[in-house]
Amino acid sequence: MRADEDLAPAAACAQAALAHNLIGRSVRFREAMELVRLYAAWNAPLLIHGETGTGKELVARAVHYLSPRRHRPFIPVNCATLPDTLVESELFGHARGAFTDASQARTGLVRMAEGGTLFLDEVEALSPHGQGALLRFLQDSSYRALGGNQLLHADVRIVAASNVDLRGQAAARAFRDDLLYRLDAFRVALPPLRERLDDLPLLVPHLLAKAAHATDGRPRGIDAPGLALLAAYGWPGNVRQLEHVLLKAHVVCPGAEVGVPELRRSAPELATLPAAAGAAATPPLAQDLRAAKRAAADQAERCFVEDWLARTAGNISEAARRSGVERAALSRLAKKYGVKSHPQ
Structure with missing residues (x-):
């Protein structure tokens, strides 16, 4: 295998990471991305917390596309846009004639996300009524369309996001604590840019x-x-x-x-920032472009190795066969990044 072939899978992984804008090597960012890769494999609800602009939807998409649900729909919805009077209709759909303007039946967001992921952004914006409806669904993944009689079951993973402290909101009785416990099965906290x-x-x-x-x-x-x-x-x-x-x-x-x-x-x-202050603040980490590219490639290689070995339960031979990388090359990368593996 040529050297460029050895790096080809890492390059593909790097392109995938760039597509999601999940770029970084700081300790807190890498810790968050480790949790993303770990939690992606499971079906329990995930809560993403971070300030506005930190990339919560990008993380939600990464969780979906790293998961076994990647070939099914990813349906995002901003909860702040759901009218309280229509929240159940939007989430679960409605039957024809369910209310005055329901001239025809409508499929809800939960049904649209069947087999995939439903992303609830700004989940704190749900009204008490909407929170109650979501809680009922999370209890056993069953629901009824508004005005319908049939009890339906959905295979949907719920990923929620908020830029406020939901624990504080729950303590202040502004958010249902029982709903928080359901949503907070897994949690990823995204650091603000000023901290990385x-x-x-x-x-x-x-x-x-x-x-x-x-x-x-x-x-x-x-x-x-x-x-x-x-x-x-x-x-x-x-x-x-x-x-x-x-x-x-x-x-x-x-x-x-x-x-x-x-x-x-x-x-x-x-x-308003003086140039001198900017120059004094130049971090030793402000590397040249070549060093930055090398760091990105290292991160991509590690991501690639961890992903394939996780899929094959650490079986290096099986990971090499399925990924198309020579076993010796994959073994070298595993040793380089300290990723545990076994031969058979």
Whole structure:
């Protein structure tokens, strides 16, 4: 096998990771991604907690596509958009004539997600009535369409997300504690960007590449002062805010590298930061692009090895056969990253 063939599966894994924007190597981020890979294999409800812009839906999609349910639907819904009077109809569907405007039967979101995953974003926005309806479904996965008589059963995994402290909400009686216990079987907490600024050398090149793809197709990098300026800011809007700033900076950049002038022109909040402060904040982790690519490749290789060995219960021979990687190469990668395996 050629050396480039040895890295081909890792490259595929890296592309999958990039597609979900799950980029990072900081300790807290890697811990969260470990839980994502671990919890993906199970059917119990999962609660994702994180500030706005940290990528909760991206994590929910990753859980779905890493799971045995990956070939079935992923249905997202923002609970803040569900009218209280129609929440049961939206979730479980309704029969014709169930209410005044029900001129025909309608399939609910639960039925649409059959065999797959139903993602409930901003679950804290559900009214008490909606919380009660969801709790009844979670108890035994059975439901009735509004106005229907038939008791139906759904094979659906529930993944919920919130940007508020649901435990605090439950303590304040603003959220049902019995529903929280059902949703919180597994939990993934996503760190805010300000607590993982060492991921900027990986995130920024990826987001600039994404900006190029969405606009003129011209790849642009970022210079060291520009990266230092980004590291000096607190990012209340997290990765989503960073993505929008870099998109604007890409558009106004006349050259091959985004720098401090383009960033300040694109984000007034950055204009108040002195350049000296940005330079002083340059983390030792602000590596050059080559080091960032190597770190991303290492992360992708580890992800690939862990995934295949998890699928085959650590059987290195079976993992090599199913993944198309030579056994010796896969064994080397397992040893490199300390992933446990056995020969047969």
